[in-house]
Structures are given as C-alpha cells and as structure tokens.
Amino acid sequence: GRGGLAHFAAVDAAFWIRAVDPPDGPLPARHELLLDRGPFALDGERALFEAVVPHVLVTKDSGGAATAPKLTAARERGVPVLVVDRPPLPGGVAVEPTVDAALARLLGD
Template structure:
C-alpha cells in the first residue's frame, strides 16, 4: 500500500468537524484539521489537528507542498474572507484542488424586520436611525470589528465566546457564551435584555438561528451583515456530504 493521501480541512466550524469525522475513518486518508487559534479551548475535530496561522498564502502554499497535500477543504466561517482568499491563492500556486464548504445563508420570512447591510461598519452606521434615546442593542457579531460600535450612543449587550479586545462601546455588558443556542434560551435572553435592535452576521446554519426567531416573535428589528463574496472561480458546496465527496474525487 502507498502512503495515505493527506487532506487538509481548514476551520473548526461545525461543518469542518463533521467533515473531518467523515474523512478520518477512511482507509488511505490522512486528515489534518487546521484551526486558527482565535477561540480558547476549541472543540477539537477527529484526526490530526494543527493550531495557528500559516504565514499568509505563501506560507500555506509551502505547507501544502511540504506535506504533499492532495486536497484542501475550506470549511472556515462564512466571514473568514482573508483565510478563504489565502486558501484560494495557495492552492492555485501549489496546484492543489480546493473545495469551499459554505452553509446556506438565512432568508427572511413573514414578520421578520431585517435591515441588510454590507459590513460591520455599515451596521454601526445604521443603528442611530433605529434606536430611541435610551437605545439597547444586542450585538452578536463576534469579537472582530467591535471598535466600529465604540462611538454609538447606546447600551450594548455583547455576546462572544471569549472576551473581546478594546476599544468597546462605553456602555456595554459582556455575555460570554458558546453556541448552539436553543429557542427557549434566546427568548429568555431577549426578554432579559429587551433590545431595541439585534445586530448579527448572516452566518447561516442552525446553531445560532433561534435568536432570529425570538426577535421576530418580539418584533425586534435585526441589522444583518451580509457575507463577503467568495473568490472568483472557487467551487463551493453547501453540505458536508457534498464537500467530502468532492474532496475524495
């Protein structure tokens, strides 16, 4: 038997862990999951795990060549645009096939009061028109980009897995928690905070979707940040099964 094929899974998302689990048990396959290291005590996937960056697209390309990688699955968060761009450039340089796995985004339904914006900065700019004088904001955009909200005159409840770095809004309360979040818990959260606006990213999936249902039930407007576009020419799939099948081809 020859050496096993090395397949790289980028990202510690729910989909990334599921893909690693599906690949790790296959004969003739060596799966290595690469985690950015941005989250403390992450849930580790099956197979080998490396933590930390590669040093940009050039560093990743060198790693792919050194490890003789046969294929790369980008299962990073839909908003990890920098990593996806580096993966696309590195795979093109190294001649390694790349598959991007992106869970479908959310779609508004009857009763939803969504305001779609193109960036976190645009979300912060949209808030003053949506808030009363004593405005309360439930902010679930993650740790990145919170400085954009520092100048907004409102009380913020910021949900994050780990404590975010300053600058932060002058009036804020940290809610350190990790999904998935069920509907009853999200209802209780909104009833406790009583936000005038919920700000979140279009991450898609089911792990954090219940907050949108709770907001709809309570008539709370949602400022929803749209996803960054994928690099041109990169094949993308929506399910773990399709991603695994593509990677094994």
C-alpha cells in the same frame, strides 16, 4: 459575537455583547459583556430577550441553523434584525453548494 465590534465603538447606544471570549480592541462606551457559548436554545433566547429588551439585534450570517433561535425570539418580540453578511471569499477559493458536491470534487468524481 466579538468580531467587528470596533465599528460600533463610537455609537452612542447601549450594547449587550455576547461572545465566547472577551473581545479585544475598542468597544462601545456603554456595553455589557455576556460571556457564553452556544448552541443556544429558543427558551434561553426568549429569556435573554425578556431580560435585555433589545431595540435591534445585530448578528452575523454564520450559516447553518445556530442563529435560528435568536431570530425567532427577535421576531416574536418585534425586534428588528440586522444581519451582517459574510465577507467575500478570497480569490481562487472553490465553493460547492452541498456536502455531496464537495465530496465529489475531493474524490475527483
């Protein structure tokens, strides 16, 4: 993804950046931009890992199962994974653990 790429701008390493839209702001000097939109299937992730041969996968914790194929491909190739945690919610934001709990809250049950 493209969020937070400025943090890697000064790192002297090659980056493959996959994003839906071209990123703004500073980017690592050595990078290749892969514009694509998920969801991504396991076979496609395997093919990408074979073509790119990453040393480390950096991914965000976006929730849900969409990240599973790239994590599986990384595990199969022995590629270490760094997962960037989600930022904390702003104060006063209610969180419910399940859809049923959210519906109950909305309906006043």
